[in-house]
Amino acid sequence: MDRLGGSCFIKEMTMNKKSYSILAVAVAGSMGLAACGGGSSDNKSGGSGAEGSGGTLYYLTKRPAEHLDPQRMYIGRDLSNLGRLTYRSLVQFPVTEDKAKADKPVADLATDTGKMSDGGKTWKFTIKDGVKWEDGKDITCADFKYGLSRTFATDVITGGPNYAIGFLDIPKKGDAPAYNGPYKKEGQAEFDKAVTCEGKTITYKFNKAWPDFNLAVASLRAFDPYRKDKDKGDKSNYAIFSNGPYKLQGTWKKGTGGTFVRNEHYDAKTDGVRKALPDKIEFKEGLTNEIINQRLIADGGKDKSAITDRAIPPSMYGQIKGDSQKRSVNVESPYVDYLVPNFNKMKNLKVRQALLAATNQDAWITAGGGDKAYAPSYSIINPALTTAYAKNPAFTDVPKGNIEKAKKLLEGVPASEKNIKFTYSGGTPTADKQAGAMKDNWEKAGFKVTLNGLTDTYYDVIQNPKADGDVFWGGWGSDWPSASTVIPALFDSRLNLTEKSNGQDYGNYKSDEVNKMIDEAAKKTSVDEAGEVYKQIDKKLGEDVAYIPLEIQKFYYLRGSKVTNYINNPATSMYPDLGAIGVSK
Template sequence: MGTNRKRLVAAAASMVVAVGLAGCGGGGSDSESNSGPSEGAQPERTEATKGGTLYSLEQAVTEHLDPQRVYVGRDISNLGRTVYRSWVTFPAGATTEEEGATPVPDLATDTGTPNEDASQWQFTLKDGPKWQDGQPITCEDFKYGMSRTFATDVITGGPNYILGYLDIPKDSDGSPAYKGPYTGEGQDLYDQAVTCDGNTITYRFNKPWPDFNLAIASLRAFDPYRQDQDQGDKSDLQIFSNGPYKLDGEWNEDTGGTFVRNDQWDGTEDTIRQANPDSIVFQIGIEAETVIDRLIADSGDDANAISTRNITPAQYPQITGDVEARATNIVSPFTNYLLPNFNRITNVKVREALRLATNRAAYSGALGGDKASVPAQSIVNPNVPGYEADSLYSEDGNPDTEGAKQALEESGETLPYPIKLTYPIGSEASDKAFAALKASYDEAGFETTLDGLDPSGPYYDTIQKPGSDSDLIWGGWGADWPSISTVIPPLFDSRINLTKNSNGQDYGNYKSDEVNSAIDAALVEPDIDTANGMWADVNQQLSDDVAYIALDNTKFYYLHGSNVENYVNSTSTSGYPDLGVISLKQ
């Protein structure tokens, strides 16, 4: 989840990781990394009370509300508890890792039926669920929703697993011969791969996908979408709900919006979402320090507020007594990293020098130390099954400045070597973190320009432009579900990422036929231990090419208002506050 994800993902730093892709997606792992407070169990739950207005105070914008385009862990989580439903989902309010990562039926009658080798899956739609205008959800809505992902010139930024899995022939450039519903090119191919028989859908894949229902539960990309509501790119910040809430009016990309109850939602049929508040107000574009100051003060509506902004290091001394009782510190499923732009830095020795000069210790320390961040030794989060620490990264995170200088000299390039480092502006702590990286790069022989992008703007839309003049680009990612297959392919498979209009999640424009072939082999390996070994080999090739530079594994340090009850962080793939169960004192 770059950040889910996941796409997924897609998620997924301590200063901006609340907008990291999922995969998750935003996404996360079936482990301690996204289960409850690291200092103990999840808070004790009380009997939920209905009513009131919950406030979500945020800094970063919501880049996409379109289910097929959303790939920010926070938004995947929030939208899936409020306005969007799918075949299956993860249970709301789960307090154990096993429960939280086990899909349960949502719009489907069960959790899906695969054939013997999991190259086909079937789901049957329940009778009863409706869209916000009262029309029933249909099998064709599911079929149409997924088809939109194939329109890679329109539906950009979201998870694109399906492009590599669905049993559709490829064009000479490796892309699917089906080009999505807007042009209709290859529509007959899609209609053979995905079929509806009454309320039952069948998906046909070109290789086994045994955890397809986990992908559905972890992401929004497989959600239904009604064709008559589709306006292509203009649908990006629109919501047509089938969940317990609907958007009141329009979403303002600068300030947010308000969700109110959807009177077409049946709370007896949907046994997952409690939908306790009457309304939820999302306030965005607020500076991180201001968000935490307001939550510490706990005054007025802020007593009814939550946030996915981390408590900043400067505010740590204020987290005592009653305030500390409202704080939650958990290990997140997200890893943050830098991507060298292969369109600009073609010399591997320069990329190697960047890796050696990266001061991960200072970066983590500036973000708040062990309450916020620990140096990473891979792009894969340590709690993803099959994780292996990369020996090229020291555990302490200190740079090898002399080694970096030597690599730069061996590169034959003119020194100092100019680089532009692009990242999302966050808090004062994040400014210090990137300043620390600049200092270590400049000491090694680089001439670094820090290119901070305003987080109230579309950060990912900017870095996903193939013609970017950035040399080094920040990204964040969490496994969309508990598998390395949701980390390496969505980030580095050039066939599903690199198009004329977008580099997908591969912001560094990395392309390797060798890596692509190794990905194909690992994806179809049925033995999980053998597959994990194959993924480790792929990861080593990425490391040798310096396709990425690991930075840190982040922690969430959240605060909520005193009037918030049943506060639980998701134990599935995100670690974010679970809007499916949160309630307010009345």
């Protein structure tokens, strides 16, 4: 799952526990024991009139949302927020701070957490009675089927997760599925065999076992329902048609934000998880990290009822004391930030090896705020994924860099191959300072570096295979607790690379050997067995310099003094959980 600088997908170090719970949940489903009724949580669902309800919550942020279309969303902040406010799915994660409960999906729009059969290759869910869209119409099985079909229209529905493309039992046409989505409808009959509706029951048929499918459903919005009559393709990118406790008032304006008010057709009795306490939630985009945190430190006016996903800048650490310290949290993330060489341009292995040797992770971390902001990283896989993690031997030089080794590798390399453009998510003093530190070290080795900090949207730029950068910054956290949501998502060229998009393979990396090993991992029947294969894949990626690890992100957040029931939920990636939070009057 993508991360944007300062706003990240976080699952505080609980993934090791989750990796064991995946198969347990799957087994329960296969035995027909997964029923969870209306769901459960530490807090009863609320809504208008519930204890602690009312008032306006303000959400202050910087980076504009790139996609609010459920099938196109892939940034953790937006998945978390919209999953609590407007988009319901078959299952969801509880509102809780209890790590032991946070990773167990509960029913949402479905009557239970799904029933698995055929060794994990078939899943069935039945939709509840009385669940409705914001216009009062019933949510149907056909809405779920149509929503998933949109993922296959890769020329229109871009930016979102592509797991369905690899898992659904649909024949291939060359390297791509025979089905190309609901707009062109080529191969529609094949999709109709893989996803079927019988009354209120939807059945998914996969080409390989997917025992943790319901975790994927709870984590992502790609499997959410979508009404066919509301679909305008690319023009639906910022259109929100709600089935959750809130609906968008008016329109969402990119760079400014929008306001959510109560959805009168939402019935809390069909939910059981979301408290939906504020009457209104106003999102404000376009504010700098410095301005946001200055306002939260001052704690005046409307800012007393404000929260943020933007980390406290290192230059302001000294101001966090007394009252503001009590209103702060510092949580560790499973998000790994990394660099990827653009294989469409940086084709020379020696040049990539020199780039790796000249990378000084310590300088990057220091420029970004030190140990309050980051922990060192030695792999694209977070250490919390214990079954798949090992320090990658390719990255032994990363902490300090090895300038002399880099210089030697660049001997005889044409000058044109030493000119590199570094594209990163910029626009903040901290990000620019980190990029500058990286440039200094690379240039000591003999590279000539141009910095290209993008200040508006980011991932939709670098997902273009024709993007002219030589090196890209990226940030990623597992979509659910398995390395299967890291390595294939980022480096399986069959899932990612098309004419118009590289998916999440931002460096346009393609390796038949890696793809074959990914298939081998997918055949394993346990997380532990698959983890051993992923360790070998990671080693190969290091040898190819398919990526360079930078750090593991940590977050330092403030909130206003009138914010109530504030929690950073492992289930919502340690973002402020909008399913719980209220404001005092």
